[in-house]
Amino acid sequence: xxxxxxxxxxxxxxxxxxxxxxxxxxxxxxxxxxxxxxxxxxxxxxxxxxxxxxxxxxxxxxxxxxxxxxxxxxxxxxxxxxxxxxxxxxxxxxxxxxxxxxxxxxxxxxxxxxxxxxxxxxxxxxxxxxxxxxxxxxxxxxxxxxxxxxxxxxxxxxxxxxxxxxxxxxxxxxxxxxxxxxxxxxxxxxxxxxxxxxxxxxxxxxxxxxxxxxxxxxxxxxxxxxxxxxxxxxxxxxxxxxxxxxxxxxxxx
Amino acid sequence: xxxxxxxxxxxxxxxxxxxxxxxxxxxxxxxxxxxxxxxxxxxxxxxxxxxxxxxxxxxxxxxxxxxxxxxxxxxxxxxxxxxxxxxxxxxxxxxxxxxxxxxxxxxxxxxxxxxxxxxxxxxxxxxxxxxxxxxxxxxxxxxxxxxxxxxxxxxxxxxxxxxxxxxxxxxxxxxxxxxxxxxxxxxxxxxxxxxxxxxxxxxxxxxxxxxxxxxxxxxxxxxxxxxxxxxxxxxxxxxxxxxxxxxxxxxxx
Numbered sequence: 001x002x003x004x005x006x007x008x009x010x011x012x013x014x015x016x017x018x019x020x021x022x023x024x025x026x027x028x029x030x031x032x033x034x035x036x037x038x039x040x041x042x043x044x045x046x047x048x049x050x051x052x053x054x055x056x057x058x059x060x061x062x063x064x065x066x067x068x069x070x071x072x073x074x075x076x077x078x079x080x081x082x083x084x085x086x087x088x089x090x091x092x093x094x095x096x097x098x099x100x101x102x103x104x105x106x107x108x109x110x111x112x113x114x115x116x117x118x119x120x121x122x123x124x125x126x127x128x129x130x131x132x133x134x135x136x137x138x139x140x141x142x143x144x145x146x147x148x149x150x151x152x153x154x155x156x157x158x159x160x161x162x163x164x165x166x167x168x169x170x171x172x173x174x175x176x177x178x179x180x181x182x183x184x185x186x187x188x189x190x191x192x193x194x195x196x197x198x199x200x201x202x203x204x205x206x207x208x209x210x211x212x213x214x215x216x217x218x219x220x221x222x223x224x225x226x227x228x229x230x231x232x233x234x235x236x237x238x239x240x241x242x243x244x245x246x247x248x249x250x251x252x253x
Numbered sequence: 254x255x256x257x258x259x260x261x262x263x264x265x266x267x268x269x270x271x272x273x274x275x276x277x278x279x280x281x282x283x284x285x286x287x288x289x290x291x292x293x294x295x296x297x298x299x300x301x302x303x304x305x306x307x308x309x310x311x312x313x314x315x316x317x318x319x320x321x322x323x324x325x326x327x328x329x330x331x332x333x334x335x336x337x338x339x340x341x342x343x344x345x346x347x348x349x350x351x352x353x354x355x356x357x358x359x360x361x362x363x364x365x366x367x368x369x370x371x372x373x374x375x376x377x378x379x380x381x382x383x384x385x386x387x388x389x390x391x392x393x394x395x396x397x398x399x400x401x402x403x404x405x406x407x408x409x410x411x412x413x414x415x416x417x418x419x420x421x422x423x424x425x426x427x428x429x430x431x432x433x434x435x436x437x438x439x440x441x442x443x444x445x446x447x448x449x450x451x452x453x454x455x456x457x458x459x460x461x462x463x464x465x466x467x468x469x470x471x472x473x474x475x476x477x478x479x480x481x482x483x484x485x486x487x488x489x490x491x492x493x494x495x496x497x498x499x500x501x502x503x504x505x506x
Contacts, residue, residue, distance in 0.1 A: 044359070047459070052454050080443055156494055176504060176506065183411065183487065193303070201303040202330060204329065233489065233491040236483075238485055242431055253428065
């Protein structure tokens with residue numbers, strides 16, 4: 001099996017390396033990832049600037065290709081241009097920090113997986129639920145088990161898995177929850193500051209979720225120490241609303 | 254009614270101005286938009302850089318606020334910080350060029366509308382199906398009619414409308430199609446070049462769609478000279494796959 005690893009924390013991130021260490025001995029493993037951190041870039045792609053590609057070495061050995069672009073760019077150029085043939089699966093991560101709820105929309109990690117799904121490949125996004133002192137070892141091992149399972153059962157075309165793993169010792173993890181994406185709004189605000197030249201600027205701050213969350217969601221599962229797995233896709237159509245509009249909504253040209 | 258206008262082509266774009274001219278005489282109209290063009294940035298937000306806000310004047314009169322950020326940033330800061338109370342509806346556009354099929358994922362225009370929906374507001378994204386010599390006048394008039402209709406019937410919470418308008422004289426437009434987002438892949442490639450310093454770089458080129466498209470999609474409707482309207486949302490969960498995984502997929506911790 002041929003595995004493509006990518007992420008949004010950049011090619012030098014330890015979360016990506018933790019996956020490489022697990023998969024390199026087992027499969028033909030390729031690394032194509034953004035050169036620098038690309039958190040919260042969502043599904044941005046670079047159409048107005050050229051993409052540079054750089055070879056990256058680790059301990060004197062070739063590690064992968066760094067892309068001066070976004071995670072979606074990295075997935076696209078890896079699949080279309082860098083790899084001689086498409087990988088069998090794409091893994092994006094392990095992200096430093098969770099990707100649950102409406103944060104999926106902002107997540108470069110998730111977008112690299114979605115982009116791969118658009119290109120017809122099975123893909124998973126993996127995130128660890130902490131921003132500091134991360135220990136990626138259990139998450140990497142779980143990812144290996146998940147890939148072995150997917151290798152047998154396959155993913156439906158166009159679907160990728162968004163996986164969030166508690167930052168807990170293996171013995172403390174409560175189980176696995178297949179859950180839906182929460183849609184509650186974020187607790188967010190803008191902090192107004194003045195620069196040394198007396199000009200105003202704002203910092204955007206997102207800080208958890210605003211409301212109590214349903215028990216069948218990714219946010220809830222993760223908060224309970226469960227691994228959350230959400231099958232996601234890239235069709236934004238709201239089908240019930242489409243049916244209702246088709247039936248009821250009339251407007252003149 | 255209070256209307257917030259935004260876009261991804263930047264606050265100086267003629268497509269935005271065409272909406273302003275139509276809505277300013279009718280409603281309390283606010284403009285908060287990116288300072289510079291932000292096409293293909295998707296749902297990116299600025300967490301690592303501060304946001305500057307600048308007042309923009311047209312013909313000596315206050316026009317709106319320019320944000321040194323993305324369309325999603327503009328929607329967020331407008332709603333949370335700049336406007337004294339939330340608008341009744343958000344309109345993003347009129348975009349220069351269509352936003353149909355998987356391009357929705359890359360579209361800043363659509364993301365500004367989706368972001369507004371996340372924040373609990375009715376929102377529509379409007380795009381004109383041409384990249385050159387745009388005449389926004391019919392599209393702006395149609396948007397006005399659509400807003401008047403929505404003012405009466407309301408949009409379901411969390412839903413926004415993605416509207417694509419043919420670049421045709423009003424008399425040539427064939428009708429209105431409520432359609433789903435096409436999911437066929439793009440025809441895309443990377444063009445490899447060498448810079449004057451002998452270093453390689455790539456241009457990413459997306460050029461239409463790869464396969465024939467289903468007749469109930471936005472791509473098809475627009476290609477037939479119809480106005481396409483697609484109700485979209487921000488829950489990426491694939492529910493049939495979720496049900497199947499919950500039933501059938503077992504994996505050890």
